[in-house]
Amino acid sequence: MNNNRFSTSLHILTLLCLENDRPLSSDYIAGSININPVLVRKEIGALTKLGLIKSKQGKNGGYSLGKAPSDITLSDIFRGVSPSNILGRFNNTNPKCPVGNQFNHHINKISQRAEAAFLSDLQAQSLEDFCGKFI
């Protein structure tokens, strides 16, 4: 997908990890990412369902990590927010053409294999590792 969801999610989780003493508001987070606060709240909704974030409503509410940062891998994040295909979208090929008829099946195999290699790399890196880069 040609969107900012992974970048946005990782940014959110990074902020929560680095300032784990107090819950952060969607307004504050949005200010760091430079996007709309409602988008932050929506993205956090997805991350909350994955157990990566917990929230607290009301005054002095906000967000904090739902798991230890050593237990969150970049692969968890990517898979949670990028449902689509890593090779891009597929066409609605012509079933009457012998090639078009089989094409999506074969490219899908290619995609799954390449995605496995990709995720295997991301799985080796935790949120804790990533946050260690910030000094």
Next chain:
Amino acid sequence: MNNNRFSTSLHILTLLCLENDRPLSSDYIAGSININPVLVRKEIGALTKLGLIKSKQGKNGGYSLGKAPSDITLSDIFRGVSPSNILGRFNNTNPKCPVGNQFNHHINKISQRAEAAFLSDLQAQSLEDFCGKFI
């Protein structure tokens, strides 16, 4: 990118590889992929610049492979048509925030590493290999 360019390009090259005796027209190719012929010609423009396709204008013109299919890897194709970042787009983070200020630098490192793993997998597969799946 959330588009069909890789799928479209691989489909084009597959057709040319499987029917390498005669040049194929953009109309015929478009019929198999089920997209607009002009889009096929545009995509072929990019693949021609990469040396993967050669074209012949005029009556009975069309397209054929510019290289042996054993010399074209899926990685060549992907890199040629997917200029953007594999992790998705990045935000214009806030430079005044200590995290926002460094974030894109760090996520870019992550991206390059994961992309290398991904491309390494694609590089191990040639167009000839892929076309061998079609029976």
Next chain:
DNA sequence: ATAATTGTAATAAATTTTATTACAATTCAA
């Protein structure tokens, strides 16, 4: 000459992504 085809520009349509507005529900704290 004619017909088929590429190459390319210009524009429109469709789809996806992001931003904005609004407000009910919740929670703290004075």
Next chain:
DNA sequence: TTGAATTGTAATAAAATTTATTACAATTAT
């Protein structure tokens, strides 16, 4: 117990990207 801050979410608008369409000059075979 009232007011202020905040989440959660819906609805809508705006922006950006992607795909489709129209048009036509240039090229080439017959």
